[in-house]
Amino acid sequence: MVFMAASQSDSLLLFEEIPLRPDFTMEAGLMRDGHAPVVGLDEVGRGPLAGPVVAAAVILDPDKIPDGLNDSKLLTEAARDALYEEIMATAQAVSVSSLCSTSIDQSNILRASLEGMRRAVMSLCLEPRYALADGRDVPPGLPCPCKAVIKGDQRSQSIAAASIVAKVTRDRMMVRTGLQAPAYGFDSHVGYATKKHRDALALHGPLARLHRMTFAPLKKGAEPVEAGTEAELV
Structure with missing residues (x-):
């Protein structure tokens, strides 16, 4: 086990325990209490300057949990891709939702992330009895109780599976977007604020309907241009 200092709000706790790998302990406890099925929720894409935020909801089959589930950020691209395929083949239900940069600019990234999780849950083909969401905030308007789990993608296999599905989905979306705007190199940085x-x-300049104009350093930048107008400069 590794330990992380608790937040100030957790005044009764000195440390929060994080397993070396996520497990199914929380889900199993909820299921024993009659809260089956349990869905894991996570999102990817809060930090980039461009592209959508993507949320995923995953209900794992307790008898077919893929080996190696973990926080998507701790996995190689090859491992994520392989686990994505296994999750899609074995999970009881999977749903993905995305909110575009315009939606993010019109609200804010936190609200967009939580709304993405809500939409993902509402689109599941199987109604969950309980949700575990990565982070500190519970998405509003869910049809079931939900617990926010700090570092949830390192604690819960269901949340880890959702993080992998969301990450692979968003990366593939941004690679396809890069085909229409090759000058920006989205295939390599998928919208994050790299030097490139x-x-x-x-x-x-920024691209209309793709770059998040409320994010620094775009707030005071140039007016957005349409995708494709930069192609002759590549």
């Missing part, structure tokens, strides 16, 4: 991305923004 920031250099492209300085040279070509």
Whole structure:
């Protein structure tokens, strides 16, 4: 086990225990109490300067849990892709939702992330009896009780599975987007604020309906351009 200092709000706790790998302990306890099925929720894409935030909801089959589930950020691309395929083949239900950069700009990234989780749950083909959501906040408007789990993708296999599905889905979306705007290099940074991305923004400006104009350093930048108008500069 590894330990992380608790937040100030957890005044009665000195440390929060994080397993070396996520397990099914929380889900199993909820299921014993009659809360089956349990859905794991996570999102990917809060930090990028461009592209959507993508949320996933996954109800794992307790008898067919893929080996190696973990926080998607701790896995290689090859491992994520392999686990994605296994999750999609074995899970009882999977749903994905995305909110575009315009929606993010019109509300804020936290609200968009939570709304993405809510939509993912509402789109499941199997109604959950309980939800475990990564982070500190519970998505509003869910049809079942929900617990927010800090570092949940490192504690719960269901949340870890959702993080993998969300990450692989978003990365593939951004790679496809890059085919329409090759000057920005989305296939390599998928919208995050790398030097390559920031250099492209300085040279070509932000893209309409793709870059998040409320995010620094875009707030005071150039007016957005349409995708494709930079192609002759590549």
